[in-house]
Amino acid sequence: MRKLREMLDKADINQFRFWTQIFFFALFIYGGWWALNWSERLPVFACAFVQDRCGSCYLLGLQHQMTAPVSRMFSLAGLGILTGFLTFLIWFVLLNKAWCGYACPLGTLQDWITKIRSGIGVRRSQYSETGFKRLKRIKYALLILLILIPLAIGNTIFGSGLSHEFEIPFCMICPGRTVLPIFNADFSQLMIDFSTSTKMILTALGMAVTGGFFVGAFVKKRFFCLFCPMSALQYLLSRLSVLRLVKDGGKCTRCNNCVQVCDVGIRQIAENMEKGDILQDDCMLCLKCVAACPENDCLQLKFLNIPVFRSTDTGFFCRMEKKERGI
C-alpha cells in the first residue's frame, strides 16, 4: 500500500494524461470499428457527426429534446428528457471535469496543436486577467442559447415557431462537427450549405468558428474550452461529483507554481486560501497544478474523499528532475 502511495505521489501526470487522451480519442473517433457504443449522453464532445464513434455528446440530444413543446415536456415524454439528463449526470459525476482534461477529443486536439507550437519554439500567449474574466461569461450565454433557441421551435415565442433548421444551433457552430469527422476521412462537414439562407448563415458561422478554433489553439492553450457550453454545464453540476480538487490553504506558501503551469491561467487556485473545494469553471482537472505544488498535501484530488493524487515535496522534485533530463 505504501509502495502504491509512493508511486502515485511521484507519478508523471503529464505522461499519464498524454496516453489517456490518445486512448479516449481513439475510442471516440474509431470506437465504432469494434462495435462499441457507450452512451448517447456523454459529457464530452464525442461528436455525433463522426461515423465510427462509440458514443455521443449530450448537448446534441439536449438540443433535440428541447425542440418539443413545453406541454409535452411535462407529460410522460418528459421522462425521456429526465432519463437523458440523469444518464449524463451519472457519467459526469464519476470523473467531474476530468472529462475535459482527459477525454474530450476536441480538447485533446487542442493539446496536440499546443505540442506542435511549443515544439517549434513559439511561445504561448496569455490572457490579460480582466479579459479572461470577461470572456469566461460567453460559455454561459451559449449554454442558455442552446436551450432557448430549440425551445423556440416547438413553442411559439416569436409569434410563430422558429424554423426546424435551428434544431441544433450549437452543433452547427461547434468545431467538433467540422473537425472531428476529418479523422474518419469524412470532409463533408467542411462546407457552407447554400440550400437555404438559415443553413448558409449557420454553416458559414461554423466554418468561421473552425478557423478560429485552429488559430486560437495555436496561439493559446485550450482556447476553445473557454467558450465551451459543456464546460459551463459541467461546472454548474460539479459540486455533485465524487471527484474533487481540494486545497488546504494553510499549507499554501503562495508560490504561484499552480498558476504558472495552468493551461488556462486560473488565478483562484493560488489566491484562495480557504480550505476546501477549489474547482473553477475553466478548470479541466488536468492536475498539472497538483504536480507542480511542492507543499505536502496542499492540493489533493479526491475520489469519494480518498486522496488519489496529492501534491508532495518528493514528487515535485522527482518530476522537475525528469524535466531537466528531458531538455
Next chain:
Amino acid sequence: MASEEQSRMAQSIRMHLAMETEDVLGRISMDEAPQAMGYFYRKLRQFFQQPEGLGHFDKPGIGTFCAQVPLELIEAAGARPVRLCMAAGIWDQAGGELLPAKSCSVVKAMAGMAASQLFFSGVCAVVAPTTCDGKKKCADLIETMGIAVHRLEMPPSKLSRAARNYWRESVETFMAQLQGWTKQKITRKSLHTAIHRRLMATEQFRRLCRLQTKGVLRAVDYFLVTQTGFFDDVEAWTLALSDLCAELEARVAEGRGIEKQNRPRMLLTGSPVLFPNIKVPLWIEQAGGPIVTDELCSATDMFHDAPAYDETCLHDMVSALCDRYLSPCVCACLSPNPDRIRKMISLCRQARVDGVVYQTFSGCLSYAMERNAVAKALADEKLPLLYIETDAGFEDQGQLSTRIDAFIESVQAKRRNF
C-alpha cells in the same frame, strides 16, 4: 592622504572582522558538531577572514541585497551571486559614522562593509531590491562610493495585478542590466540549468529542514549552513548540504540526538539572523530550547521555495522566477502582509512548536511594527512569544540571555503542567 587613511581603516576593520569571526565560531562548541559541518565552518572562515578571496571566484561576483533577487538569472548570465546581508559588529560601528544611529544594524553594517571596501574588489556590481527604507538608502550610499548599483524595483504589495506586472517589468530590466554587466546572454538553456541547480539546492535544504524539525541539528549550525549559501557556489553548497543531511539521517537512525526531543521547541522569526551575529540562536540553544523551524529571510524564506513552469521557453521560466521571488515573500516591508502570519502558524503546527522568539534589530521598524499582529495571532494559537530587540555585537548578552532563559523555562514549565 585620504586613501592612505582609508587603507589603514580597511586594514583595521579587516583584522577586527577576522577576530570577530573567530570569536563567534569559538563560542560554538565543537563536541557534537557533525563532521560534515566542517565544510561550512571552513567556508565561513575563508570568506570573512580572507575577503580578497572573493576576487578569486571563477566568475564575476554580483552582490545582492535581501532575498528577492532572482539568483538564477545572475547564475544564468554567467556570474556568481553574493548576498551582502551580513551583520558584523565592526562593520556596524564603521557604518555608524555614515548613517544615523537609529538605523538598523544590518543596514549600518552593510554601509560599513562598503566603506571598508573589503568585498568589493571581487564584486562588480550590486543589485538592491527596493525593500525597506533602510536598504534603499543604504544602496544610495553605496552608489556614492563608486560602486555600480542596480535597483530592482519592488512593488509595495504583491497581491494586485498591477504589482505583478510592475515586478515582471522590473525583473526584465534587471535581466537586461545583468547581460550588460557580464556580456553574456541569458539563454533558454543557461537559465534552465541555473534553475535546475537551485532546485537541487532547495531539495537538499528542505531535507535539512525536516531534520531540523526532529531537533538533531543545532540552530547555530543550521544558520551557518544558510549563511554559507549566501555566497557559496550553489553546486558545492548542495553537495555539502546533502553530506550533512546524510550524516544527520544516520544519527537519527542510530537514535542519537533524539533524547532532546522533549525540550521546548522554538520558532525564530523577525529580523534575519546574519553571520557573525548569531547570538540569539546561540543563546536560545544554550538555554535548552532547540529552534526547530524559522520564519526568517536569511533561512527558510530564502531557500524554501522552488519555481515550476510547464513549457521550457525563456518567457515562461522568467515568469516562474518572478513569481517565485515575489509571491511567497513575507518580508515586513510588504503591505498588506497576511502571508507572514499564515506561514508562521502553518510552520508552528507542522513543527509542533511550543514557543516563538521574535527578534528585531533596533531600527528595523517594519518588523517591530508587525509584532502586535503576530503576537495576537499566536495568542489565538495559544503560543507564547518572546520579543527581543537587539543589535550586532555581544554587549547585551547578560540581559538578553537571562530573558531567553526565563522564557524557555516558562515554556518548559507550561509543557510539564499539561
